[in-house]
Amino acid sequence: MLHSASFAGPLTLGVNGTTRTIEGATPDTPLLYILRNDCELNGPKYGCGLGQCGACTVLVDGQPTRSCVVPVAAAREREVTTLEGLGTLDALHPVQRAFIDEQAAQCGYCLNGMIMSATALLARNPSPDEDAIRDALRFNLCRCGTHLEIVRAVKRAALYLRQADKIEHDPEHEQGSEAQ
Structure with missing residues (x-):
């Protein structure tokens, strides 16, 4: 608090x-x-x-x-x-990208809170299950009925972040980028 x-x-x-x-x-x-x-x-x-x-x-x-x-x-x-x-129009944050990819918006009014809460969740739990996702988003109201898409978006964001982390810590990727 x-x-x-x-x-x-x-x-x-x-x-x-x-x-x-x-x-x-x-x-x-x-x-x-x-x-x-x-x-x-x-x-x-x-x-x-x-x-x-x-x-x-x-x-x-x-x-x-x-x-x-x-x-x-x-x-x-x-x-x-x-x-x-979180990101820019040219370089969206993985959570923002996942929400777009999963078409997790209708009116969009709740999206700010959903994305910020999901970002905090993924920072402390890089592989949340559906229960953890729903728990993290339980205080964010959405009346448009996109709950399934929002949960899928958080799962996809977790995947994107894990992939980015793997690339960032991959020695072969580092050698390949140095050679260019």
């Missing part, structure tokens, strides 16, 4: 690998508002404002966090990762 801390003056936090200084924020301003309004990031969505739907999920120091109910002071000098921080 993140705890708020009072501060005076500008607030510094890491967002997607960049240090951001936020001026004029009150300590209890929801992190979601800072990310969307001050940092101009559209990945985290305002869903319920109660921390129950998961649309606002970001990673704070690698942990899935409901940014609509976390005061910005709790993220001070911590690393916040949003959907925009």
